[in-house]
Amino acid sequence: MTTMNCDEFVRLVTAYLDEDLDAGTERRFTGHISECGGCDVYLRQIRVTVTELGHLPAHGLTDQARETLLNAFRDWSAR
Amino acid sequence: MRGMPEADTQSPGPALPADDVVVEALRCGDEDMFAALLTAWSPGMLQVARAYVADEHAAEDVVQDAWVGVLRGIDKFEARSALRTWVYRIVINRAKTRGVNDARTVPMTSLTAAKEDFGPAVDPGGPRAGSRGADDPLAPPRTPVAWPSPEGEILALEVHQHIERALGSLPARQRIVITLRDMQGYSSDEVCALLEITAANQRVLLHRARTSLRGTLDRYLTAQSGKEPTR
Numbered sequence: 001m002t003t004m005n006c007d008e009f010v011r012l013v014t015a016y017l018d019e020d021l022d023a024g025t026e027r028r029f030t031g032h033i034s035e036c037g038g039c040d041v042y043l044r045q046i047r048v049t050v051t052e053l054g055h056l057p058a059h060g061l062t063d064q065a066r067e068t069l070l071n072a073f074r075d076w077s078a079r
Numbered sequence: 080m081r082g083m084p085e086a087d088t089q090s091p092g093p094a095l096p097a098d099d100v101v102v103e104a105l106r107c108g109d110e111d112m113f114a115a116l117l118t119a120w121s122p123g124m125l126q127v128a129r130a131y132v133a134d135e136h137a138a139e140d141v142v143q144d145a146w147v148g149v150l151r152g153i154d155k156f157e158a159r160s161a162l163r164t165w166v167y168r169i170v171i172n173r174a175k176t177r178g179v180n181d182a183r184t185v186p187m188t189s190l191t192a193a194k195e196d197f198g199p200a201v202d203p204g205g206p207r208a209g210s211r212g213a214d215d216p217l218a219p220p221r222t223p224v225a226w227p228s229p230e231g232e233i234l235a236l237e238v239h240q241h242i243e244r245a246l247g248s249l250p251a252r253q254r255i256v257i258t259l260r261d262m263q264g265y266s267s268d269e270v271c272a273l274l275e276i277t278a279a280n281q282r283v284l285l286h287r288a289r290t291s292l293r294g295t296l297d298r299y300l301t302a303q304s305g306k307e308p309t310r
Contacts (some may be wrong), residue, residue: 014286018267038222042293045226049242049293053261056239058122065139066117070110070145077108077149 004032009039013046083131092136095119100163105153122162123263124170130255131171131178141177143222145170160272167273171255178251226300239294250289257288 004012009032015021016029033040061069095115097099104112120143128145130223148169156165246254255274260263265273271281 010290014282014289020282029123032111042087044287045293045297048226049296052242052260052296053240053257053266053292054234056242056262058262059123059125060134061117061121061139061142063143064114065143065217066114066121069117069143070114072147073108073110073150073292075114 001030004028006017006032006036008040009036010042013043016043017046017050098158101162102153102156102158105150107296116157120166122144122281124167126262127167127170127255128174128177130258131174131251133181137181138174138259145173146156164269171273188203223297224301226297238299241299242292245292245294249291253291256284257292260285262287266309284309 009029012021012025020027022051031068033043062065086300101112101116105116124142124145125135125138128141129135132138132141151168152169156162157195160168246257255269259270259273260267267278267281267285270276271278274281276284
């Protein structure tokens with residue numbers, strides 16, 4: 001089994017998180033984590049980034065736009 | 080690892096009923112149902128539109144326009160896809176058109192090999208092999224420094240502002256993919272179908288977008304902790 005270097009590790013992070021690595025590559029990937037502190041930190045930081053993206057506040061339509069659309073709906077349903 | 084949310088989980092209010100119930104209600108002129116849909120899906124639609132157009136105002140125009148398109152088309156909706164997917168396709172089409180007209184973004188459809196899709200996907204700020212960085216006087220150390228309190232004590236508001244700014248600097252194709260995958264929880268298959276891109280292309284776009292945002296957070300958070308940014 002060939003070892004994985006950091007460049008390859010970084011290239012494969014997204015595929016790993018999508019659980020899309022073949023078994024052999026996944027073993028090399030997780031093997032690299034156990035021997036490289038930097039890549040361990042890196043993977044965690046990618047996970048935190050993904051989590052934070054999921055927590056971004058989402059805004060709705062302005063009241064005015066909403067009112068316009070509800071009026072449009074009334075016109076449309078009276079068609 | 081993440082499934083497709085049944086309803087728009089970022090939106091307040093009760094979960095929506097099944098698609099066929101929603102569609103029938105709309106066709107019958109049920110205004111309450113339309114209002115519930117506006118509440119549930121508009122936030123996600125605004126995020127999607129924002130990937131293609133210049134500002135929040137333009138995104139709202141696109142979303143309003145898309146909702147009108149939904150009303151015009153709902154009688155012909157045949158449930159070949161989930162209703163929300165169908166609605167999102169309408170938003171994406173309108174947003175692309177608007178983005179092209181505004182000449183601010185690159186349309187998804189015109190590209191076969193945009194540079195950001197196929198370049199090397201190595202993180203310029205990521206970890207590097209062995210001692211290479213230390214040997215090169217021009218290359219600062221690349222080993223990632225742990226972020227302070229990475230699990231939640233970080234200043235959420237400021238972090239979010241940094242992320243939003245960084246999202247704004249992503250190419251449209253990367254931004255739409257990371258919006259759908261990480262902000263809204265769509266699966267890679269769903270994103271590929273929605274954007275009509277290949278799995279490999281989706282992967283590269285997501286990878287580059289995440290890498291770029293991690294870099295932004297890293298610069299901010301390592302500076303916050305009083306350490307030298309690993310720029």
